[in-house]
Amino acid sequence: MSIIDDLVTSLTDAVGAAIVVTDPDITAGYRQDWARDPNAGTPLAVVRATSTADVRAVMLWATEHSVPVVPRGAGSGLSGGATAVDGGIVLTTEAMRAVTVDPVTRTAVVQPGLLNVEVKAAAAEHGLWYPPDPSSFEMCSIGGNAATNAGGLCCVKYGVTTDYILGLEVVLADGTVVNLGGPRLKDSAGLSLTKLFVGSEGVLGIITEVTLRLIPAQPPASTVVATFTRLSDATDAILAITRSLRPAMLEFMDSTSINAVEDAMKMGLDRTAAAMLIARSDSPGAHRTEETETMAAACTAAGADEVFVTDDPDEGEAFAAARRFAIPAVERTGSLLLEDVGVPLPALADLVQGIAKIADARGVVVAVIAHAGDGNTHPLIVFDPEDADMEERAHQAFGEIMTLAISLGGTITGEHGVGRLKKAWLPDQVGEDVMELTRRIKHALDPAGILNPGAVL
Structure with a gap:
């Protein structure tokens, strides 16, 4: 029996054969998210967790065997945050789909696999509303929304995902389960650890339950x-x-x-x-x-x-x-590199005009859509994957657009996350001191570096 076979047998014994998938025809579908990172690895297995206990068992096993784990929601991410790594585990929470709505406290307790549109529907049954609305709200999951601090069309008035998260249940790299926050509108007890995990893209822990704030129907x-x-x-x-x-x-x-x-x-x-x-x-x-x-x-x-x-x-x-x-429509015209840059509103015109100049200089088509009210743009760089020179020019434009946004006092990502595709530009935005602090936090919570290696840092 090979080392790989031994590991798979050990994993199956630890978490149960029913949730472990090793069929290569199936696991291939879990190698990439919607960003389609060409450097995606081949996982040892996919684990379809059904509970917090399943996630904990995976992390205990992964820590013992020093195997990397890539958390995954619905796979709708646009920055390569859920890209598989060779020999690792893809841990998907898509089967964790419970939801309970409390109309008295106007809160919902949701497992991470429930889709954004399903949370909205559950809230609507009680005359309530969950505002964050990514364009992909019909296919993206709440766990992924929390992991990337997703935004959407109405966020100019109502805010983004973090503004509606009151509590989290998180499994840490060593299998420890922590419960942070809860169904309280005001809570100043201790450090704001709940917010630490929102937008952390699975590099600090795996979200297994979210307590959401709801508001009256729009x-x-x-x-x-x-x-x-x-x-x-x-x-x-x-x-x-x-x-x-x-x-x-x-x-x-x-x-x-x-x-x-x-x-x-x-x-x-x-x-x-x-x-x-x-x-x-x-x-x-x-x-x-x-x-x-x-x-x-x-x-x-x-x-x-x-x-x-x-x-x-x-x-x-x-x-x-x-x-x-707009994104699916533009994607019909060619392969896409999807941007998510944002700037302060007074710099929006400079950003849009600068993107047009970059597109012209590189000889590529760049469609621009935007949540214009908060300065968050989505330049969509179109290229022919069969044309190596065009693909190279598209990647050059990709980097130049992020550099432009930073130069205008903006950000390389307003709502999609850094993932793997944008991490080279993160130090240029936040500075080396912030990168070092980020690395210290990562090491404190995941000293072995097994959680989503290659993402963000």
Whole structure:
């Protein structure tokens, strides 16, 4: 029997054969997340955990045998954070799907495998709402959302995942299970360890339960859609809107993304527009009318070619759906390198214009969509994987866009995480002193370095 066979037998004995998968045709599907990291390794096995006890058993075994473990949720990540490593374990929490909603405390206790859309549905049964809404909300899991501190379309007004996490259950590298926080809206007892694990991308521990804060159901919304001939006019409108109010949504699409979505959805979008803004107000009563009028006027004053306002929720959601579909639509035109850079709002125009210059200099197509209200852009670099020179130019553009964002006082990731694809640029943003502090925290919680090795650090 080989060493690999011995390890698999030992793993199966430790955690149970029912949750261990070694069939290469199946494990191949767990090597990469949606970022499709070309350097993904081949795992020893995939473990489909069903409980915290399963996760603990895996980590006890992994610590004993010095085997790396890569945590994985739904596999919808965009930065390579759930990329398998050779000879390691991919520990997926997709089968951990319990949810309990308490309408009195307005909280939900959720296992990490439940999808974002399913949490929303469970909350809605009690007249409540879970706001964070990544564009992939129908396919991304709450565990992955917590691990990357995911954002979304409505975060300009309602905040990101961390703003709704009250507590966590986490399994550490050595198998220790810790419970942090809980269903309390105020809690200042001890260090804020709950926040330490939110956004930690599985390098400090594995999240096995999340306590979420819920709020009353979102009020009806009105939607403003505006198209522009010039990118600069669109960014002027964004600044005018955010200077006046906090919209419930403020999204941006450039010409490339507009045309890709129109190719796929055939909804009559203006193919000649250089940019389109989709804004919403969900303020109560007359305030909603005032805000939509203010946003429409800001777009008109900035030079919009057309401004459309609707109170019809279905009509408004159709435009939001168009924005959500932008990444899959652009992906139909070629392979993608997906960016997630953000800047302070006054620098948004410089970022968008700088990205266009980089695309032109490198001879690649870069579609830009954005959560414009908070300065978080998603440049989508399109390339032909059969063209080695184009792929190289695409990777050069990828790095140059992150460098541009940093130079503008921004970040290499607003909501997708660093993962493996962006970690080379992290020191440029945070500095060596912060990197050293990060390494010290990592070593304290995972001295053997077995949790998601190669991610972030």
